[in-house]
Amino acid sequence: MERGAVFAGLHSNHLLSPLSSRASASTLSPSPLADGRHFCPPLLKLPSQSHFASYSNKQHFSSSIHVASPTSNATSESADIDWDNLGFGFMPTDYMYVMKCSQGENFSEGQLLRFGNIELNPSAGILNYGQGLFEGLKAYRKHDRNILLFRPEENAMRLRMGAERMCMPSPTVEQFVEAVRETVLANEKWIPPPGKGSMYIRPLLMGSGAVLGLAPAPEYTFLIYVSPVGNYFKEGLAPINLVVETEMHRATPGGTGGVKTIGNYAAEGAFCVRRSKKWLLIHCESAEYGDSCSSFRSVRIAEISLGPSARLWLVLKAQSAAKAKGYSDVLYLDSVHKRFLEEVSSCNVFVVKGNVISTPAIKGTILPGITRKSIIDVARSQGFQVEERMVPVEELLDADEVFCTGTAVVISPVGSITYIGKRVSYGSSGVGLVSQQLYSALTRLQMGLTEDTMDWILELK
Numbered sequence: 001m002e003r004g005a006v007f008a009g010l011h012s013n014h015l016l017s018p019l020s021s022r023a024s025a026s027t028l029s030p031s032p033l034a035d036g037r038h039f040c041p042p043l044l045k046l047p048s049q050s051h052f053a054s055y056s057n058k059q060h061f062s063s064s065i066h067v068a069s070p071t072s073n074a075t076s077e078s079a080d081i082d083w084d085n086l087g088f089g090f091m092p093t094d095y096m097y098v099m100k101c102s103q104g105e106n107f108s109e110g111q112l113l114r115f116g117n118i119e120l121n122p123s124a125g126i127l128n129y130g131q132g133l134f135e136g137l138k139a140y141r142k143h144d145r146n147i148l149l150f151r152p153e154e155n156a157m158r159l160r161m162g163a164e165r166m167c168m169p170s171p172t173v174e175q176f177v178e179a180v181r182e183t184v185l186a187n188e189k190w191i192p193p194p195g196k197g198s199m200y201i202r203p204l205l206m207g208s209g210a211v212l213g214l215a216p217a218p219e220y221t222f223l224i225y226v227s228p229v230g231n232y233f234k235e236g237l238a239p240i241n242l243v244v245e246t247e248m249h250r251a252t253p254g255g256t257g258g259v260k261t262i263g264n265y266a267a268e269g270a271f272c273v274r275r276s277k278k279w280l281l282i283h284c285e286s287a288e289y290g291d292s293c294s295s296f297r298s299v300r301i302a303e304i305s306l307g308p309s310a311r312l313w314l315v316l317k318a319q320s321a322a323k324a325k326g327y328s329d330v331l332y333l334d335s336v337h338k339r340f341l342e343e344v345s346s347c348n349v350f351v352v353k354g355n356v357i358s359t360p361a362i363k364g365t366i367l368p369g370i371t372r373k374s375i376i377d378v379a380r381s382q383g384f385q386v387e388e389r390m391v392p393v394e395e396l397l398d399a400d401e402v403f404c405t406g407t408a409v410v411i412s413p414v415g416s417i418t419y420i421g422k423r424v425s426y427g428s429s430g431v432g433l434v435s436q437q438l439y440s441a442l443t444r445l446q447m448g449l450t451e452d453t454m455d456w457i458l459e460l461k
């Protein structure tokens with residue numbers, strides 16, 4: 001096959017969006033969203049054009065990447081955004097990291113490019129067959145202006161595990177950590193000040209080469225982008241309210257629930273269609289139709305015809321249905337017995353009873369969370385007995401506390417869980433003591449406020 005065809009996916013020449021027009025503007029011009037609205041980050045100002053120069057890590061690989069020292073004017077100036085009102089939403093930054101390799105080869109060299117849209121062949125493996133993985137980790141700014149990463153090698157190893165499952169080559173642990181380091185440093189001005197949030201780091205691994213018949217893609221792209229974030233749940237450490245999902249399942253034995261593949265997240269997807277002033281939420285054979293996605297009547301999907309003016313959205317069915325009813329998220333059960341706890345949409349779950357903290361065992365259907373693993377160690381070091389086992393849903397009724405863990409949320413105490421119409425509440429006065437204690441221990445460690453006795457922190461400077 002012609003090399004051009006093999007590399008028909010991401011091409012470095014096409015990686016940059018036409019920044020000349022973007023960069024010349026001092027503020028970000030709104031970019032159109034799929035529904036016709038415009039995205040415009042609040043109070044966001046773009047750096048000047050010269051700041052956007054892309055550079056290859058051929059010259060700057062390893063520790064020689066050129067970013068101004070933290071004490072210089074260049075980096076002590078942070079991005080001009082309202083740090084006090086940072087949510088957990090995407091905000092474009094200056095650079096992204098891109099590294100490519102062909103099937104059967106190893107990743108060898110990546111580069112930092114100006115952040116922008118990427119071009120993909122419509123026949124790319126990721127678009128057609130979902131051959132893709134992602135990761136998520138955070139960088140924190142310390143008071144001494146140092147930058148801290150929390151266990152990035154764990155994300156690297158999880159990506160490698162997932163890549164094996166998804167028939168993809170993956171960067172080595174060293175390549176992954178170095179790429180994260182370079183991306184964070186290049187976007188340093190976007191790291192929130194201490195206590196205001198963190199920089200969320202999103203590595204992606206995708207089959208970017210063109211395939212038609214079902215097969216591993218001929219080319220792969222490893223990409224990292226970052227975004228400053230505040231709290232994942234708008235409640236912060238305030239308790240969240242979960243509903244146990246009894247119909248839909250996140251994963252099945254033998255499937256891919258244990259790896260962070262992109263398909264796991266949209267699998268519970270549904271199309272939400274806007275027709276005049278009404279919303280239509282379509283999932284499988286049913287649809288919900290009303291003034292918003294939360295009010296509905298059921299119709300068969302066959303009865304639906306989409307006019308040219310219909311607008312399509314992809315939503316996560318179970319999660320958005322739960323949110324429409326006022327819950328924060330969904331707690332999934334196992335698909336075999338429909339009785340044992342699995343996890344929440346994007347975090348692991350723990351049940352506290354006395355001195356015992358139980359969490360579903362890793363057995364292929366739940367994601368082996370790095371926060372989960374860390375909390376288990378922190379809890380044991382504090383004298384708790386931690387059990388990794390099958391946890392029946394009935395234990396929720398009798399628990400002292402329930403909490404969730406994940407990079408995005410760190411720890412989210414659960415205020416109530418509703419299971420088949422029955423609501424159980426935890427902690428009359430807000431956050432449970434165990435959740436609070438573990439949250440404090442882990443976040444202090446992540447932010448460099450306590451001694452890193454576990455050797456989990458990587459300092460970038």
Ligand SMILES: Cc1ncc(COP(=O)(O)O)c(C=O)c1O
Nearest residue numbers: 346347348367369370371406407
């Ligand atoms: C399905 C799922 N479970 C659990 C987690 C928590 O994993 P971690 O603690 O590594 O962020 C995540 C987040 O990545 C997730 O997507």
